[in-house]
Amino acid sequence: MHENGTATNGHPSLAAFDGVDFSDAEVRDVVIVGTGPAGWTAALYTARADLNPLIYMGPEPGGQLTTTTDVENYPGFPEGILGPELMERFQDQAERFGTDSRYGTITHVDLRERPYRLLVDEETPVYAQTVIVSTGASARYLGLENEQRLIGSGVSACATCDGSFFRGETVAVVGGGDSAMEESTFLTKFAEKVYVLHRRDELRASKIMQERAFENDKIEFVWNTEVIDVLGENQVEGIEVVNNETSETYVMDDVTGFFLAIGHTPNTGPFEGWLDMDEEGYILTEADSTYTNVPGVFASGDAQDHVYRQAVTAAGTGCKAAIDAERWLAEHGAVDPAAADREPVEA
Amino acid sequence: MAESENVTTLTDDNFEDEVLNADEPVLVDFWATWCGPCRQIAPIVEDLADEFAGRAKVGKVDVDDNPQTAQEYGVRSIPTLLFFKDGEVQETLVGASGKKALKEKLEALAGQPA
Numbered sequence: 001m002h003e004n005g006t007a008t009n010g011h012p013s014l015a016a017f018d019g020v021d022f023s024d025a026e027v028r029d030v031v032i033v034g035t036g037p038a039g040w041t042a043a044l045y046t047a048r049a050d051l052n053p054l055i056y057m058g059p060e061p062g063g064q065l066t067t068t069t070d071v072e073n074y075p076g077f078p079e080g081i082l083g084p085e086l087m088e089r090f091q092d093q094a095e096r097f098g099t100d101s102r103y104g105t106i107t108h109v110d111l112r113e114r115p116y117r118l119l120v121d122e123e124t125p126v127y128a129q130t131v132i133v134s135t136g137a138s139a140r141y142l143g144l145e146n147e148q149r150l151i152g153s154g155v156s157a158c159a160t161c162d163g164s165f166f167r168g169e170t171v172a173v174v175g176g177g178d179s180a181m182e183e184s185t186f187l188t189k190f191a192e193k194v195y196v197l198h199r200r201d202e203l204r205a206s207k208i209m210q211e212r213a214f215e216n217d218k219i220e221f222v223w224n225t226e227v228i229d230v231l232g233e234n235q236v237e238g239i240e241v242v243n244n245e246t247s248e249t250y251v252m253d254d255v256t257g258f259f260l261a262i263g264h265t266p267n268t269g270p271f272e273g274w275l276d277m278d279e280e281g282y283i284l285t286e287a288d289s290t291y292t293n294v295p296g297v298f299a300s301g302d303a304q305d306h307v308y309r310q311a312v313t314a315a316g317t318g319c320k321a322a323i324d325a326e327r328w329l330a331e332h333g334a335v336d337p338a339a340a341d342r343e344p345v346e347a
Numbered sequence: 348m349a350e351s352e353n354v355t356t357l358t359d360d361n362f363e364d365e366v367l368n369a370d371e372p373v374l375v376d377f378w379a380t381w382c383g384p385c386r387q388i389a390p391i392v393e394d395l396a397d398e399f400a401g402r403a404k405v406g407k408v409d410v411d412d413n414p415q416t417a418q419e420y421g422v423r424s425i426p427t428l429l430f431f432k433d434g435e436v437q438e439t440l441v442g443a444s445g446k447k448a449l450k451e452k453l454e455a456l457a458g459q460p461a
Contacts, residue, residue, distance in 0.1 A: 057387075060443050066383030084383030103391055103446050121447040152424040152441030161382055164411075165423040235421055257423070 012273030016108040017117065022125045027115055027337055028054045030325055031128035033106045034267070036063025037311045038301025038318035039134035040090035040099075045322030046132075047097035051329070054100045056120060058267075061103070062087035063136045064302075065311055067158040069186070074311050086311070111274045111294050113342065114335040129334045130296045130325045133271060133283060134318055137264035137302040137309070142174070146230040147258070154236025157260040159183035163190045166257040172197055172239055174227055175261030181209035183261050188218040191257065197225045199244060230258055266303050275299070282306050290321040296332065298324050353396035355406035359415040365406060367434040372456035373404040374449070377420075377427045379411050384443040385426045391446045392428075395453060403457040432456050 030046045032039050032055040039055055046053040065071065068083035077086075095101060104124065110117040115127040139157035141147055147155050156162040159173070163186060171191045173184040176198040184194045196213065201223045203210050213219050222241070228249065229240040238253035266281045276284045276293045283299040285291055290298040300317035302309050355365055357375060366373045376392050378385035396405035410417040410425060420429060420436065430438040430452055438452050 059445050060384065061387040062383065066387055068383070082383075084386055087383075088386075105445050105447075121445060123447075152427055152439070153421055154423050156424050158384075158424070161384065162424045164379075165417075235423070 011112060014108075014110055016119060016122060017110055020119060020123065020125050022117060022127065022337065025117075025125035025127050025337070026054075027127040027129070027334075028052070029129045029329060029334060030054070030132060030322075031056070031106075031118060031126060031130075032132045032134060034058050034063065034133070034135040034301070034303070035061050035091070035101070036065065036087075036134060036136045036301055036314055037090060038136070038303075038314040038321070039063075039132070040087070040094045041315040041318030042132045042134060042300060042322040042325075043094035043099040043101070044090075044097060045319050046325060047094060047099045049322070049326045051326060052098060052100065054102065054126070055094070056102055056104045056106055058105045058135060060136075060138070062091075064138075064264075067161055069160045071311065090315075107270055109270055109274060111297060114296060115337050116297070127337050130298070130329055132290075132318075132321045132325055133268070133275070133292075133297065133299045133303055134301045134314075134321070135267040135270075135303045136314075137266045137306075139260060140263050140265045141260055142227060142262070144227070144230060146232075147227075150230055150232060150236055150258075153234060154232065154256055155230060155258045155260075159186050159259050159261075162257075162259075163187050166191050168192050169256045170254040171195070171257030171259060172227075172252065172255045173259045173261055174198075175263075176200060176203045176205060177261065177263070178205045178209045180261035181205045181213045183259055184219050185209075185212055185216055187257075187259065188216055191218065193254075194219045195222050195252065195255065196220070197222045197227060197241065199224065199226050227258075264302065264306075264309070266306070268303050280306065290317060290324045296325075296328055298328075351393040351396050353400045353405065354393055355404055357406040357408045357413070357416070359413045362408070362413075362416050365404070366431050369404055369431070371403050372437075372453065373406060373431040374399075374453055375429045375431060376405070376407045377410050377417055377422045377425050377429070378407055379409060379425055382425050388426055388443050391444075391449065394446065395449060398450075399453055399457060403453050430456055 029051045030053040035057045043053045043055045065083035070080045072080040104120040107122045108119040118126045167190045170193040172195040187194045224245045231238040242249045283304040298321040300321040301314035428440040
């Protein structure tokens with residue numbers, strides 16, 4: 001994946017930097033990209049280490065937990081806590097120690113030499129002595145044309161956000177893992193009927209989640225089934241599916257809500273070509289650390305983890321990235337932007 | 348966080364007056380108290396209300412209290428942001444969006460400051 005877009009001279013195109021004046025750009029010791037549990041924890045630790053971290057909140061401030069309801073497995077909250085509230089607490093704690101948090105998304109990076117050059121929202125320049133990547137992952141869609149067109153009009157990747165719009169209706173959930181079970185069980189609070197479509201004849205979900213779903217009268221499992229089209233002009237008015245054993249295709253025309261729960265894809269696009277990644281785009285880190293292949297750039301949270309993907313593991317790697325960055329900076333020091341001898345950016 | 352006084356609270360009752368009959372462009376944010384992403388973008392929406400005061404209106408519709416308006420515009424995900432001009436929807440954005448994208452769209456509808 002990281003060969004994509006690589007220019008002949010060995011790094012991705014820097015065209016986005018053309019005409020951006022870095023002469024008055026801020027120079028920061030630590031810039032953190034993304035505000036899920038990993039990012040805020042990295043901010044908390046680097047703030048307490050007096051590194052005055054700057055954190056960009058990205059397109060989905062607070063990250064995936066803002067689209068959940070009760071978080072029952074974050075230690076220290078025996079009664080559970082709402083996902084959005086947990087993230088507000090992370091933020092408050094990081095800001096209490098001086099974290100500088102801003103709205104904006106890092107859209108481009110130039111990691112040829114330190115201090116690294118970053119662009120916020122394609123236009124605002126910032127220099128970073130070290131970068132902590134905590135951009136997380138986002139829900140995956142099937143990629144069907146009509147599915148994309150109807151996002152927000154009956155197609156959703158967030159049952160907890162949108163479930164209440166489907167009161168008394170029939171909805172379909174695609175997926176076979178824990179999140180598919182959780183979403184379908186949640187949707188029965190509103191919907192009259194919930195189909196769970198799965199392309200295999202058994203689930204990946206944990207036993208306890210499966211049992212909860214199997215026991216629910218409103219949930220009907222449709223096995224060996226894949227969605228090939230989403231129907232409807234302005235709103236979802238049905239889905240077309242195929243049984244992958246019999247090759248029979250048919251339309252489920254009672255479905256007015258279509259929910260995706262088929263996993264995640266890492267938000268690592270801006271770092272493609274700079275950081276080593278696996279074929280799915282997850283950033284590779286050195287064993288027992290958060291080091292990437294670029295010195296002074298560290299990766300944490302779901303952007304580098306497709307195995308555990310928990311709030312608590314993300315927070316753990318955010319802490320590791322902060323400690324790695326702090327020690328690395330102590331050893332390597334900061335670089336004056338004026339001293340950097342950059343090649344001119346090619347057109 | 349105190350709500351900006353430049354944000355108009357929209358309801359099923361005042362929607363026509365405040366949005367459809369407005370002279371200036373209007374950004375309408377459909378939200379609910381229990382929606383995490385809505386809470387996260389709320390400060391961005393408030394910033395825009397302050398920055399565009401006098402040039403564009405920014406309003407919020409609580410979909411739980413005002414189901415009629417949400418239904419009329421086919422809102423089935425929140426946050427959903429609709430941009431109105433002359434009583435017509437010009438643009439729809441579903442999900443949390445960055446400030447820059449919102450600002451550009453509003454800027455395009457409001458025209459450059461005099």
